[in-house]
Amino acid sequence: MSNSYAQAVLRTTDLAETLRVVGRLLDLADTTQLEVDFEARVRTPGELERLSGLIPDAEWWSCGADRHGSSDNGDAPSEWLPIFLRSWCMAPESVEELVAAAGDTPAMIRWDFSGWPEAPEVCLGRGGPRGAYVTVCLNARDLDLQGPAPDHTLYVHVKQIEAERAPWLAAQVGLRVIGELEMAPL
Known part of the structure; x- marks a missing residue:
């Protein structure tokens, strides 16, 4: 498992606006290899019915240290709620x-x-794929x-060594960072 470092740039109840800002950030990025990952606390x-209908092969595991149900064990997720559900490498068109x-x-x-693109104002060259993500936490x-x-x-x-890129990216879409830079497990 690797880590990136994340910094919040927007918090709002307006999901449509949030997704518009995602689009503007992606317009800055090199998206030649674009995919989405999805996680939820079900x-x-x-x-469970809505999400498993859309992503039937998602991996899952039960929430809580004393609970051991999972897709790896062949368990039925409905018997282990609440669960943490995850699917990787999905098509960007699946977001809606x-x-x-x-x-x-x-x-x-x-x-x-x-x-990410070059950020000459903060002395950063073009960023590679490691640490190049945009995340929306829905209802969280x-x-x-x-x-x-x-x-x-x-x-x-x-x-982490390019922390200056986060406020630079926020400024490119008319925002500023909120909160601290934090480690984000992937």
């Missing part, structure tokens, strides 16, 4: 369906791409989806 049978299926579930969509304020929230948080990911 709490109810209805949430993922958002709709998530509803008010705490979930995360991460866009993974080839690299943290990357671990620990608790439901009434709003959504948008993060940009950068390499």
Whole structure:
């Protein structure tokens, strides 16, 4: 498992605006190899039905240290709620369906791409694929989806040694960073 470093640049209840800003950030990036990853903390049978209908082969595991149900064990996810559900390397076109299926579930969509652009104002060259992500936490304020929230948080990911890129990226889309740079497990 690797890590990137993420910094929040937007928190709002306006999901459409959040996705517009994602689009503007992706317009800056090298998206020749663009894919999305999805994670959610699924709490109810209805949430599970909506999400597993869209991503039937998602991996999952039960939430909690004393709970051991998982897709690796061949268990039925409905018997282990709440669960943490994850799917990798999805087509970018799946985002609208993922958002709709998530509803008010705490979930995360991460866009993974080839690299950030050169940032000469902060003395940074073009960034490579490591640390080049944009994440939206739906109905959550943290990357671990620990608790439901009434709003959504948008993060940009950068390499730790290129921390100056996060505020630079935020400024390119008319925003500023909020909060601290934090390690984000992938």
